[in-house]
Structure formats: C-alpha cells, structure tokens
Amino acid sequence: MSHEDVSGLSDDDWQTLLDPAELDAxxxxxxxxIATGATRRALQRGIHVLSELPGGETVEDIVNLREAERDSGAILKFGCGLRHHGNVRAAQTVIEENNYGRLLTARAVYGHAGPPNGQFANTSILKGHGIHMLDLLHLFCGPFETVKALSSGMAGGDENVFALLRTADGAIAELHSSSTSWRQTFRLELGFERGYVWLDGHLPGLEGYGPxxxxxxxxxxxxxxxxxxxxxxxxxxxxxxxxxxxxxxxFLDAIAGRAPLRRGNSHQAFDAINIAERICAACETWA
Structure with a gap:
C-alpha cells in the first residue's frame, strides 16, 4: 500500500480496510x-505485515511494533532489501568460507543526488536511504558501543552525515550518508586482518550507482x-x-511456518533505527 492510499483514512476506514476476515497479510x-500506525493496526487484528525499513520514526515506534508483534502472534517483517542483494549474500559466504581473521575496519558510503523522496520524503537522509546502509553495517560489524558524528544541514533539506562507530571488539566503522553526492555512490569496504571484502554498486534500476x-x-x-x-x-x-x-x-515462508525470518526481523529493524538515533544524538552540526 502506498502513502497516497492511506493518508487521511479515518478509524472507520482502517476498520474496513484491515478486516482479518478478508486479509491474511x-x-x-x-x-x-504513517507506517507505524498502519502496521500496529494490522498486527492488532492478527494480520501479517511486510513494511519498508525503517517502519517508524523513532526507537519507541519500533519497540511498540515489537510489542504488537509479540501480543498478536502475527509475522512482522521489515523491508531490508539490501540483505537480499546478490553481492551482499555472496559477501557473507566469502567471509564464512575464508579465514580472513578479525574484522578491523568498515568504510561505508551511500551518496545520493538530492534529498530523500518517495516514501522517504521529509525524512532525514540517515533514516531514509542511510538506514539501509546502517542495517548492512549491523549485519557485518555490529552491534556498536561507541558513536561519534558530525552533520551538515544544507538548504532545501540536503544534508551530509559522517559517523564513526566502534564495536566491543574494537572494529571501527565509518559512514558517510549524503544527499549532495552528485556522483551517486554505494560502497562498503570491509577490512580484515588477512584480507578484504568490498561491495560496490547495486541494482535494480539504479544504474547511476554503477554495476x-x-x-x-x-x-x-x-x-x-x-x-x-x-x-x-x-x-x-x-x-x-x-x-x-x-x-x-x-515473508510467505514465515507466515506458512516453513522457515523463520532471517532478514528483516523486528530486532534487526530495532538495531538500525537505534543506531540512527544514536548518530543523530551524537551529531555536532555545522551549517
């Protein structure tokens, strides 16, 4: 369902729209x-939900959704699309099969030409496009204990966020999330004691980011x-x-009980929005 489909719906509209007799998911x-309220209403009616990450504006939003998920028994999956990309899944296999040793560093750049749009309109670049890179950093590196950050607010809502994150094992991750990257960039560089793994570019329909x-x-x-x-x-x-x-x-396999959610569960969504809020809180701003 799109933003336009649900904006302005009344309680009675929602009651009719989310009828468990008519909908399974x-x-x-x-x-x-808008996503938090819509998802909570569906879960409370026992309807399974797949909602795009971040699925809410705050950590509290995701905590409330996790409670609704627990109380209803319904499946809640978040759209962590990058976890399903071919280079991400292949990178996991390479890391598992090769003895590269301890992770030392991660350097991540997610650069867009212009402020967030679509379902991310009026949203910080960090909680819009950047949330997906934060999810990948958690996948490969996290959780993070220490956060330091700087941001620059620009006219028209553009912004750049620079963050340094450190794990309990001492690995350091650097993130640059940008809406003034006129050369669109997606890159994640993982440095290990005995090698490295880089992810560069992504599909589909995003040729500007390269192959x-x-x-x-x-x-x-x-x-x-x-x-x-x-x-x-x-x-x-x-x-x-x-x-x-x-x-x-x-999502369908989880609903049918064939397999648990491994990508995009509510705990992973919590980790992503939590580190985004910690970065925002740590930011020193220049403008």
Whole structure:
C-alpha cells in the first residue's frame, strides 16, 4: 500500500480496510510517520505485515511494533532489501568460507543526488536511504558501543552525515550518508586482518550507482614475510537480482511456518533505527 492510499483514512476506514476476515497479510510502502500506525493496526487484528525499513520514526515506534508483534502472534517483517542483494549474500559466504581473521575496519558510503523522496520524503537522509546502509553495517560489524558524528544541514533539506562507530571488539566503522553526492555512490569496504571484502554498486534500476560487484582478496606476503599491497583480487559482477521476490518469498515462508525470518526481523529493524538515533544524538552540526 502506498502513502497516497492511506493518508487521511479515518478509524472507520482502517476498520474496513484491515478486516482479518478478508486479509491474511499486507505490504506497506509508507512514509515512516504513517507506517507505524498502519502496521500496529494490522498486527492488532492478527494480520501479517511486510513494511519498508525503517517502519517508524523513532526507537519507541519500533519497540511498540515489537510489542504488537509479540501480543498478536502475527509475522512482522521489515523491508531490508539490501540483505537480499546478490553481492551482499555472496559477501557473507566469502567471509564464512575464508579465514580472513578479525574484522578491523568498515568504510561505508551511500551518496545520493538530492534529498530523500518517495516514501522517504521529509525524512532525514540517515533514516531514509542511510538506514539501509546502517542495517548492512549491523549485519557485518555490529552491534556498536561507541558513536561519534558530525552533520551538515544544507538548504532545501540536503544534508551530509559522517559517523564513526566502534564495536566491543574494537572494529571501527565509518559512514558517510549524503544527499549532495552528485556522483551517486554505494560502497562498503570491509577490512580484515588477512584480507578484504568490498561491495560496490547495486541494482535494480539504479544504474547511476554503477554495476553491482563483489571484490575480495586475501593478504599475500613477500619473501621477507612482509604484507604485499594490492593482492590479487576476485571480482564478481551481478547483472540481475531478485531481492523483492526473495523478500516476499521469505515473508510467505514465515507466515506458512516453513522457515523463520532471517532478514528483516523486528530486532534487526530495532538495531538500525537505534543506531540512527544514536548518530543523530551524537551529531555536532555545522551549517
């Protein structure tokens, strides 16, 4: 359901729209300010929900949705679409199968040309597009104990957010979420003790970000045992993907009891919105 479909609906309208006798499940693609109420109403009626991340404006919103999920027994899945992308899933496999050692660093850039629009309109770049990169940082690095941040507010709602995050193990992640990146950029660089894994570009319909690729390499040493720079890389390009179909399939499998939610559960949504709010709270602003 779109923002236009539900804006201005009365309580009676909602009662009619979310009739458990007629609906088993619903998919919401709404602005965060509207998504929380719509999702809560559906869950309270025992209707399963797939809602786009972040699904709310605050941590409190997600906590309330988790309570409604628990009390109703209905399935609540959030649209964490990047977790279903080919290079993300391939990166998880590469990391699991190769002994790269401890994660040391992560450097993430999600740069857009212009402020958020669509379901993210009137939303901070960090809680709009940036929330998906924060979700990936949690997937590969988190949780985070320490947060430091700077932001710049620009005319027309544009902004840049720079954050430094540290885990309990001492890994440091750097995030730049931008709406003034005129060369659209999506990149996540993971640095390990004995190698690196990079994700670059993404699909579908986002050719401006470049091809979707996975780049990884294992550290090599010279005859003196010193690390060699620029080791031989493996580069894989993904020319298509079916993340939307996979998200929906996982949602339906969870409803049918065939498999638990692994991507986009409410705990993962809580982690993403929680770190977004912590970054916002830590921000020193220059303008």
């Amino acid at each position: 619903v998919v919401f693609a709404l602005q965060p300010a 979707e690729m996975l780049i990884h390499a294992r550290l090599s040493h010279n005859n003196r045992g010193e690390p060699d720079p620029n080791p031989d890389e493996t580069v894989t390009e993904f020319d298509s993907h079916s993340s939307a179909e996979e998200e929906l399939a996982e």
